[in-house]
Amino acid sequence: MKFQDWTAQAVKDRVIEMAETLRRSPSVKGPRMFGNAMPVPVRRYDESYGHQAARYRESASAAALGRMEQVWRWVNDLPSEDDRKLLYAWSWVKxxxxLKISAFAAENDMNERTLLRSVTAICQAIADDLNQKGQFRLVTPDLQVSETQPDITSTTVSSGNCVTHWRASDAKPHIDPALPPVRVIEPRQARAR
Structure with a gap:
């Protein structure tokens, strides 16, 4: 397993994924959501076949919903309300x-570069907080099922065993400890031995 510290770009990617997951989630439309009480009229087979277009709506996975809630905690832990609002609005526009980013930046009295710098600074603050808390990022594909393994104990190996365990007993090293000025034996001298 490989662990990495959080970076501002990794946090930005998670914030954008959070907004995408929120966009994919079904929204409540009020009373209109449930439709009306009138039944669908019964039609002949040849009348109804092919008249209605197939609809497909992409839904969010359970893992994406879990990561979305995690990012909400990160953003809501920010001390400044303006930073929270800016990050949520920026991710929603993305x-x-x-609405384009340039129009959003103009609404907030910024240009695109200033907006990107502000968002990067906020994400870097979140990344610094996560790194300080020790919440490491797993960079393996099985992110949700990977766990750290506390039962692995470290072992110490003496340097003598480490150097000679793979060599034959009559092998000679390439570095001759008897000659400090000449540390490396030339290939011709090695073949001559």
Missing amino acids: VRKG
Whole structure:
């Protein structure tokens, strides 16, 4: 397993994934959500076949929902309300269609570079907090099922055993300890031995 510290870019990616997951989640539409009480009219087979387009809505996975809640905790732990609002609004603009980042930056009296710097600074603060708390990021594909293994104990190996365990008993080293000025034996001298 490979662990990495959090970076501002990794936090930005998680924030954008959070907004994408929120966009994919079903939303409550109020009373209109449940439809009306009138039944669907019964039609002949040849009338109804092919008239309705197939609809497909992508839904969020359980792992994505879990990561979304985790990112909400990170963002809501920020001390500044303005930073929280900016990060949520920026991520929402990034994943939905219609409003461009430049228009969003202009609404907030910034240009795109200043907006990106502000978002990166906020994400770096989150990453620093996560690294300080010791919440490491697993970079393996099985992120949700990987666990750290506390039962592994470290072993110490003496340097003598480490150096000679793979060599034959009559082998000679490439570095001659008897000659300090000449540390490396030349290949011709090695073949001559």
